[in-house]
Amino acid sequence: MLAFDDVHKTYRMGETQVLALRGVSLEMAPGQFTVIMGPSGSGKSTLMHLAGSLDVPTSGTVSCRDVNLAELSPRARADFRSSDVGFVFQKYNLVANLTAIENVALPLLLRNIPTKVANARASEAMAMVGLEDRTTHRPSKLSGGEQQRVAIARALINHPSILLADEPTGNLDTATGDRILELLRSFSEIDKLVLVVTHNPEIADLADRLVVLRDGLVEADQLQEVASR
């Protein structure tokens, strides 16, 4: 469904060139809880950004359902992010001046769905992550775990086929982090492609598939049995 074929990505940071990915090839299928691990600077986040078409590769192709994402117009890529991708970030990335429910409804509002309809669907999504009583709170009034659950509700509001999470438990305590991971896992069970980027080995234990990156290359790629399933 989502395929990386010899993907290179080079960044320019001031005077220096950073080789973030140096020829990554991967294929990911729906219903799979994939964890990408690796030390800082190994290219994990870059891989996630390319998977969500927030960025395009310097060379190679990233394709979804055989469509090369780099060949899409900026507008079509935005539409792809809207309809097919849900992002969950380490820093939650909620809009500070919007309430929890408005943050969740934001992707729908950007698709010109009437506020009433958008709010109703956002309410459902918030109930799904257990936050039905926090809808009118602003992000600053929510705990880290609650903010991350709002972010997950927002990521799921458009029923995307791909859920991308970048260190989703990085700012959370263990118990809260576990609940968030359970939530993410549950979506892979309803046939969604869930890709989690982390350097937390405990998350790796929950993965159906573990990919290890190092210096912009795939060091290991293995399927594993998860005891709890």
Next chain:
Amino acid sequence: MKLNLLRLALKNIRSRRTRSWLTILGVLVGVTAVVALLSIGSGVQEAVLQQFEDIGYDIILITPMGGNMGTRSAEGGFMPGATTGGRLGGQSAPSGSTSTGTSGTFSPENLGSTSMDESTASPDTAMRDAFQRLSGTSLDTELLLTQVPQLLEAGTLGTQIHPIIAGTTSGFLRVSTPSLDFLDAFPSVLGGFDVAVGTSFTNTTENQVIVGARSAELLDIHVGDEITIDELPFTVVGILAASGETTEEAETEDSALSGQALTQNLGTGSADLVLSGLTNTDDSLFVLKERADTVFTSGVTTSVTITRVASGESISETMDAINVAIGLQEASGTPISIQEVADEIQGTLSLIETVLASIAAVALIVGGVGLMNTMYTAVLERTREIGILKSVGARDGQVMTLFLIDSGLMGLIGGILGLVLGSVLSLLGTRLLGPGLGVGSFSPVLDAGLIAGVLVFSFLLGALSGAWPAWRASRLNPVEALAAE
């Protein structure tokens, strides 16, 4: 379709309250200035034109401008600028003068003409001599009506200066001398010549005088009183209703017998004569011309012949015919149409208005620059938010629209508030300026065009000021934007 974006923009304005209000304030100040100046300007224009309309656009004045009035200042007598103190200017006062000014009395001892004979002339004679040089058009109006068939009616209004004694007060006052046909045809020129107490003139054989409201009040004159004009006894038969228009000097002086008020009306050009001299009835005394011509020994100071053009006749052709008639009568005078004067004044007022509005527009541009600065800073501050929006599927165009609506709304809010504040200011301004401009009370003019123009312009100003920052925002790389702190 942009409704959701509009809501998001509104939320953003509200969440950055202080910054938003300060930005709006910048636009508000500019819009206020433009609205206040334009509406006051239009109000002044309308009030001035209304005065001309009251007099009538079909009226042609024949003033002695081209003749004696033109030579007057060359002879050193009645320059309006020479009246600085309570006395008229002129450095040739007779040193041994016995006249002394007392309270409530205008003493013309300094009223000088360099050509007068200082050793023999008494001040009173000097003044009369000076006024006599300002003789009128001496047009025969009945003859004029036959010579210029385009004219419907004509009448003469003279103005003389006479020594007046009313009770214990004495001094010089303006005496207007309308002819009977003038009062019949052109009462509007004298503010309607509305007699409030007593009657109008009953005959031309008795010494009758009608007194303006302000003069009557200040000199304590009542109907039936006898006052002395030019050493002749006159009976007060009527007192006019107050017109509400008095000359500036008359208002600040204690006495109505003020030389300044008098000379102001005499010493200015024809348009002013029409505006403040002829239509200001409050400070004047009125004696019928027919009577004045037979009893007064001093000459006419200025006289204006007023004619009304029959409907359908061309004003300019009539003026040409009047010029021919003036020549045939061997009289002097220059015809001026009210239309001409009105056009000239309107042209000047429009120019002043344009200049003032241009200055106000600078304030508006400054407001726009402030808005641009705010939006530019907002893009920097909201970089991360732009990244978030893009990650949840916002298109570049939507990000740009969001910022454009944001800045446009701030412009529009500034415009609406500026419109309200500008209207209030212009109302206050007209109250304060009205008397000073000599057009009486007037209202600011705020038409639908100005309102719509201001609102559209302020929204566009906002949107245009925000256009570049908004474009920058839309082009941000989402990955870099998300990495921003």
